[in-house]
Amino acid sequence: MDxxxxxxxxxxxxxxxxxxxxxxxxxxIYTARDAAHKRMFExxxxxxxxxxxxxxxxxxxxxxxxxxxxxPIGSAGPTxxxxxDKYAPTxxxxxxxxxxxxxKRSDAxxxxxxxxxxxxxxxxxxxxxLLSKCITASEVVAYDDLGTEAIRLLTVENFPxxxxxxxxxxxxxxxxEEEAKKQNxx
Amino acid sequence: xxxxxxxxITEEISKMCIEANYHLSKDMMQVFGQxxxxxxxxxxxxxxxxxxxxxxxxxxxTIPICQDTGMAVIFVKLGQDVHVTGANLTDAINExxxxxxxxxxxxxxxxxxxxxxxxxKDNTPAIIHYDIVPGEQIEITMAPKGFGSENMxxxxxxxxxxxxxxxxxxxxxxxxxxxxxxxxxxxxxxxIGGTFEKCAFLAKxxxxxxxxxxxxxxxxxxxxxxxxxxxxxxxxxxxxxxxxTTAFAVFVETFPTxxxxxxxxxxxxxxxxxxxxxxI
Numbered sequence: 001m002d003x004x005x006x007x008x009x010x011x012x013x014x015x016x017x018x019x020x021x022x023x024x025x026x027x028x029i030y031t032a033r034d035a036a037h038k039r040m041f042e043x044x045x046x047x048x049x050x051x052x053x054x055x056x057x058x059x060x061x062x063x064x065x066x067x068x069x070x071x072p073i074g075s076a077g078p079t080x081x082x083x084x085d086k087y088a089p090t091x092x093x094x095x096x097x098x099x100x101x102x103x104k105r106s107d108a109x110x111x112x113x114x115x116x117x118x119x120x121x122x123x124x125x126x127x128x129x130l131l132s133k134c135i136t137a138s139e140v141v142a143y144d145d146l147g148t149e150a151i152r153l154l155t156v157e158n159f160p161x162x163x164x165x166x167x168x169x170x171x172x173x174x175x176x177e178e179e180a181k182k183q184n185x186x
Numbered sequence: 187x188x189x190x191x192x193x194x195i196t197e198e199i200s201k202m203c204i205e206a207n208y209h210l211s212k213d214m215m216q217v218f219g220q221x222x223x224x225x226x227x228x229x230x231x232x233x234x235x236x237x238x239x240x241x242x243x244x245x246x247x248t249i250p251i252c253q254d255t256g257m258a259v260i261f262v263k264l265g266q267d268v269h270v271t272g273a274n275l276t277d278a279i280n281e282x283x284x285x286x287x288x289x290x291x292x293x294x295x296x297x298x299x300x301x302x303x304x305x306x307k308d309n310t311p312a313i314i315h316y317d318i319v320p321g322e323q324i325e326i327t328m329a330p331k332g333f334g335s336e337n338m339x340x341x342x343x344x345x346x347x348x349x350x351x352x353x354x355x356x357x358x359x360x361x362x363x364x365x366x367x368x369x370x371x372x373x374x375x376x377x378i379g380g381t382f383e384k385c386a387f388l389a390k391x392x393x394x395x396x397x398x399x400x401x402x403x404x405x406x407x408x409x410x411x412x413x414x415x416x417x418x419x420x421x422x423x424x425x426x427x428x429x430x431t432t433a434f435a436v437f438v439e440t441f442p443t444x445x446x447x448x449x450x451x452x453x454x455x456x457x458x459x460x461x462x463x464x465x466i
Contacts (some may be wrong), residue, residue, distance in 0.1 A: 020229075035303070037328035065253045065293040074291055075244075080334045080367050092445055102334070103367035103426070124425050125334060125369035126458045129249035130240035147305050148293055160230075160236070162427065173366050176428030180421020 004158075007029070008056035009098045011117035017163045019170040023121055025159040029058040029100070033079050035149040036142070037087040044090060045066050052143030052151060054095040061101035062149035064138070065128070073138040078102040079122070092116040100161055104173055113165045122159035122172075126154030134159040188265075190466060192273035195324070198464055199282025202328035203258060204290035206429035206460040207250045210241060214434075214459055221371060221431045230429030234370065237424070237457060248458035252458045255292040256330030257387045258283045259390065265321035269293035276314060284308040295333070307396035315387065328392050329461040335454045338364035341386055344448040350405075352411060353378055355449050360452035361417050361433070366426020372435045373397075374417065377451040379443035389453035392437035394461045401438055434459075 001020075005013060007027030017023065030052055032040070040050055061081050065074030081088075088099060089112035099117045102125040113120055113181025123131055137155035144150050164172040208219075218241065222234035244251040260279055272277070285371060287309040291295025296310065297303040340363075342356040357376055364372070377388025400407040413436040434457070443449060 063253065063293065063295075065250045065255055066291045068248070068291050074293070075250040075255075077253050079254070080337065082367065102369065104365060121364070122425065122427075124240075125366075126252045126332075126456050127236050127240040128253040129244040129251055130236055131245065132249050133243060133247075147307070148295070154379050162425075171424055176421065176423060176426065177365075179428055180419075180423075183421065184419060 007058055009058055009119070010056050011097060014097045015117050015167050016144040017119045018166050018168070019163050019172045019175065021163040023161050023163060025058070025161060026157050027155070029060050029154050029156055030141075031060045031062045031064075031152040031154060033061050033063050033149050034083055035146045036151050039143060041090060044094070053096040054091055058098035058100065059091070059096060059098045060123075060154065061099065064132070064152075065148075067138070070113045071132050073132050073135050074130040076126055076135055077128030078123040081105060088112065092118050105165060110169065110171065112166060113167050114167055117167045119163060119167065120165035122164045123159070131159065187269055188266050189269050189271055190324060192270055192275065192278035193306055194274065194466060195270070195278045195326075196282040196285065197324065198326065198413060198466060199260070199279055199328060200265070200286035200289065201284025202462045202464060203283060203292065204328065206328055206330050206462045207255045207292050208244055208248060210251065210458070211461065212434060217239065217397045217434045218267055218457075221434060225424065225429055225431050227423055227429035228433060229427055230424040231273055233424040233427065237400045241377045242274050250292060251460070252332060252456075253293055254295060254332035254334065255287070255309075256332045256460070257296055258287075259329045259331050260312050260314045261317070261327040261329070261391065261394065262314060263317045263319045263325040266318050267320075267322040268324055275367070280312055283312045301382055324466040325463065326466065327461055327463040332458065334366040335364070335456040337403045338368040338452070339389070340455045341382065342450045342452075343382065344450055346446070346448050348448055350409065352448065353409070356450045356451050357413055357436070358416060358420070360454065361422075362420055365422050368454045369458070370422050370426055371424055371431045371457045373455045373459040374413070374433050375453040375455065376413070376436065376438040377453070378438060378440045378449070380441040380449060381414050381443070382449055385449040385451040388439040388441055388455070389451035392439045393455045393459060394463075395437045397435050399437075403440065406438050406440055409431070410438050413438075
């Protein structure tokens with residue numbers, strides 16, 4: 001089912017999203033990928049303050065290509081989410097409610113999604129040109145030295161993504177695999 | 187002996203980096219259209235619509251097809267009767283990559299050291315494979331390689347007794363494990379034989395073949411077809427959300443090997459299978 005969702009994504013909103021829903025996201029979301037996750041995680045371990053507030057935050061695992069003049073951003077599709085699995089449960093325990101990426105997640109991430117009433121969405125991998133059209137503004141808000149891996153605050157409009165992990169513990173990839181197994185046996 | 191100015195090579199490489207990242211080759215464009223029509227999953231069809239729209243936007247609005255504009259992999263067939271002047275050939279190629287990635291607004295995704303991970307900020311160095319051939323031409327293929335799919339690639343050192351069934355299992359294992367992470371529909375490059383590094387090279391090279399081409403070796407051509415059918419029966423589908431299109435093509439390259447070994451490499455490429463070839 002199609003769902004029009006405005007940020008911030010509260011735990012109630014996350015709970016209302018189910019595997020297979022097509023979400024069109026409008027509002028503000030952060031970007032962070034490998035290097036920014038590592039740095040934030042180390043800050044948490046040292047007891048230091050984070051540069052962004054994680055409460056009800058959506059983090060898009062994405063490092064854009066450079067913006068041409070007059071445009072907010074370059075190509076902007078999702079990166080593989082599993083590389084963030086080491087860090088994501090901690091951030092969800094601190095209030096993050098939504099992750100956007102692509103690909104499978106670890107058991108620890110599954111459990112953290114359920115425990116925290118969060119949600120994992122997949123954007124279409126390799127559709128960076130199309131997705132850039134849904135981003136109307138982009139501003140680096142932390143870790144500028146990381147270049148494409150810096151933390152950005154994006155303003156998005158009808159950004160399309162599909163619910164892959166929901167807070168009831170369902171997994172769209174697993175369900176697709178099981179469906180294929182059933183068909184092959186039939 | 188023919189003389190080629192290094193600056194000519196730099197200029198060509200620069201243009202190829204840009205072209206490869208904004209426009210897919212004709213064979214790839216065609217296979218997208220065919221696969222969309224044949225896809226059985228309604229969600230899969232919808233994803234194909236988005237992917238086709240993405241290619242159109244990349245082309246008309248000059249936005250890279252994918253934000254991962256890759257590490258620059260470059261195959262050079264250097265005619266042995268060519269003399270390159272003005273600069274070292276490797277430097278000329280890297281200068282072309284630097285220029286292309288900067289002027290083309292392409293992402294700089296290369297770090298100078300795998301552990302300290304400081305970005306080189308110009309996407310160099312390129313990965314360059316030289317092949318010395320007869321003649322006085324230089325043929326260059328530029329293939330930017332994204333790492334979502336690269337990370338899911340594998341080398342299997344099988345035993346001769348594993349035979350062709352072992353090879354099939356290895357390829358299917360790699361593709362199944364890659365699943366949604368590798369941005370399916372994929373193109374699957376397979377290298378069989380040689381040594382540890384030779385099979386990996388063959389698998390990479392296989393990805394630059396034209397969609398629709400078949401191996402000239404009958405059993406290899408049959409293997410390509412059988413693997414494609416079996417991969418698509420896995421049901422991973424577009425974006426890994428289920429469907430009948432998991433791969434567009436399987437390309438297998440073989441090479442003589444040692445009496446004790448059966449090396450197999452599986453290099454997976456996402457649906458943005460980019461490559462441009464020019465002859466100088």
